[in-house]
Amino acid sequence: ERNMAITALTANFQQANSGTTNIQIRINGTPVGSADYLNVVTATGETRTDLNVPLVANDVVAVYVAGSSCKEPVVKLTTAYSVSL
Secondary structure (H helix, E strand, O other): OOOEEEEEEEEEOOEOOOOOEEEEEEEOOEEOOOOOOEEEOOOOOEEEOOOOEEEOOOOOEEEEEEOOOOEOOEEEEEEEEOOOO
């Protein structure tokens, strides 16, 4: 177990959305930073690559997807090891 950081978030859906779908990251049950990290408006998906969300060993990460018609959401978190020098 190591300290890490979430560096990117990608989301897409089986079927087109009507309206916006919001993606929220929570660590240990608490929303992180901005309430919504990604607002997805197309089925082909969207990516946010400017994240730097720190994680420490044993953190529990949950991703919440909320939208009026999102079908079969697929969400990918990209992480990197945090290095202390």
